[in-house]
């Protein structure tokens with residue numbers, strides 16, 4: 001299997017290159033289960049953030065990073081937007097979502113209790129990777145629908161053209177193939 005050698009936060013990972021379509025392959029970066037990479041990257045991202053009241057992510061791969069950044073920032077809570085409605089959710093708010101790895105259209109949901117918590121607050125959106133930016137854009141729409149102020153958008157990696165974006169904080173660029 002072909003791999004791409006990623007260097008981030010002083011760590012090295014061999015990422016498998018996977019084919020998404022006839023003309024696009026990506027290096028698969030999965031932080032779920034990788035305690036070390038989350039532990040090392042979270043403080044580096046936290047340091048680059050302005051003052052925030054909440055860290056917000058969308059499930060699934062952003063969750064450990066949002067947890068760790070919140071911990072570093074001494075925030076007692078963080079917010080996770082879900083990709084399905086859960087029984088415990090009251091009047092969830094929703095937006096449409098597409099991402100580079102998920103072809104079918106999905107939705108992002110925010111529990112109304114969480115929406116109330118973040119209303120009028122300063123929020124940092126975080127994710128493991130920003131690629132097409134569709135996931136981040138959907139999360140931003142959702143959070144703005146909740147009446148929160150998005151003051152920063154951050155990821156460990158900016159993939160493909162996302163490396164040229166000036167509106168996101170990221171640690172390393174990741175090429176596409």
Ligand SMILES: O=P(O)(O)OC[C@H]1O[C@H](OP(=O)(O)OP(=O)(O)O)[C@H](O)[C@@H]1O
Pocket residue numbers: 059060061062098099100101102127128129130131132133134135136
């Ligand atoms: O910038 P984009 O093109 O939207 O791609 C980036 C998004 O894609 C991946 O999530 P994925 O859709 O694989 O979902 P998962 O975290 O639930 O596995 C990744 O964790 C980002 O959230």
